[in-house]
Amino acid sequence: MKMELGKVYLVGAGPGNPELMTLKALNILKKAEVILYDALLDPSFLEYFPSSAIVHYVGKRAGQHSATQQEIIDLLVRYAEEGRTVVRLKGGDPFVFGRGGEELLVLRERKIPYEIVPGVSALSAGSSGAGFPLTHRGLSRQVLIMDGHTVLKEDTDWKWFAEFKGTIALFMGTSSIGQIAKNLIDHGASSFLPVALVENASLKTQKTTVTNLGKISEEGLSKQSSGPGIIYIGPVVNLIGETPEFSEQGFLSQGEEV
Numbered sequence: 079m080k081m082e083l084g085k086v087y088l089v090g091a092g093p094g095n096p097e098l099m100t101l102k103a104l105n106i107l108k109k110a111e112v113i114l115y116d117a118l119l120d121p122s123f124l125e126y127f128p129s130s131a132i133v134h135y136v137g138k139r140a141g142q143h144s145a146t147q148q149e150i151i152d153l154l155v156r157y158a159e160e161g162r163t164v165v166r167l168k169g170g171d172p173f174v175f176g177r178g179g180e181e182l183l184v185l186r187e188r189k190i191p192y193e194i195v196p197g198v199s200a201l202s203a204g205s206s207g208a209g210f211p212l213t214h215r216g217l218s219r220q221v222l223i224m225d226g227h228t229v230l231k232e233d234t235d236w237k238w239f240a241e242f243k244g245t246i247a248l249f250m251g252t253s254s255i256g257q258i259a260k261n262l263i264d265h266g267a268s269s270f271l272p273v274a275l276v277e278n279a280s281l282k283t284q285k286t287t288v289t290n291l292g293k294i295s296e297e298g299l300s301k302q303s304s305g306p307g308i309i310y311i312g313p314v315v316n317l318i319g320e321t322p323e324f325s326e327q328g329f330l331s332q333g334e335e336v
């Protein structure tokens with residue numbers, strides 16, 4: 079007799095602070111029989127895993143072995159074929175540079191039941207955490223999300239990017255931002271265009287560095303931590319205001335006693 083297939087949940091865990099996980103994600107975690115999780119930044123995430131669950135760490139951390147995408151897919155399929163409830167817990171939102179699409183296509187092809195649970199992406203956690211909006215009437219009515227890891231390797235239309243009127247959010251771009259800044263300026267972007275690097279968004283270790291394209295093209299932009307960083311380019315960065323503080327929960331609270 080063929081065993082009934084289990085269900086796979088592709089779940090966004092949010093940007094690293096467990097308090098930014100959705101209630102739905104939490105409820106699904108409670109019934110998980112298997113959990114495959116990425117580097118989730120805050121170890122307190124593990125508290126939310128049922129003690130009975132089979133847990134696999136499949137994330138990428140510098141200097142450690144990380145599972146290949148194929149190994150992750152094989153695990154998802156194997157456990158689902160054993161009839162188990164599987165949670166694939168991913169940082170941020172599963173469909174924003176999370177390779178969630180590749181996993182989704184395999185599940186569909188294998189006719190494995192699935193559900194996708196969105197998460198708070200670093201896209202909004204970084205800007206909200208630092209204290210500026212992604213869009214603002216009169217300053218930015220468009221947001222472009224860009225992968226800094228591959229943009230220098232591809233045949234990129236730099237003029238188009240340099241002329242973009244809005245907010246550019248650069249994921250995985252902390253090592254390529256120097257060259258990206260030069261390319262944007264060479265193709266007509268203003269050297270004075272403000273730039274913010276937000277590291278460890280949503281965590282107590284969050285750090286924001288504000289600069290501009292010209293300075294980055296001359297001096298580079300160094301990270302101040304080993305955690306992830308997201309970079310915003312555009313006039314909305316000027317709305318950052320005073321240095322934000324963190325409340326007990328690690329959320330931004332400006333003007334509030336902490």
Ligand SMILES: C[S@@+](CC[C@H](N)C(=O)[O-])C[C@H]1O[C@@H](n2cnc3c(N)ncnc32)[C@H](O)[C@@H]1O
Pocket residue numbers: 093094119168169170171172173174175176198199200201204248249250251276277278279280306307308309
């Ligand atoms: C593979 S992408 C995954 C993005 C994720 N799916 C999301 O929606 O946020 C990893 C990149 O997201 C950004 N990132 C993720 N978490 C972050 C955080 N807490 N603070 C700043 N950037 C973060 C960094 O640019 C990092 O290199």
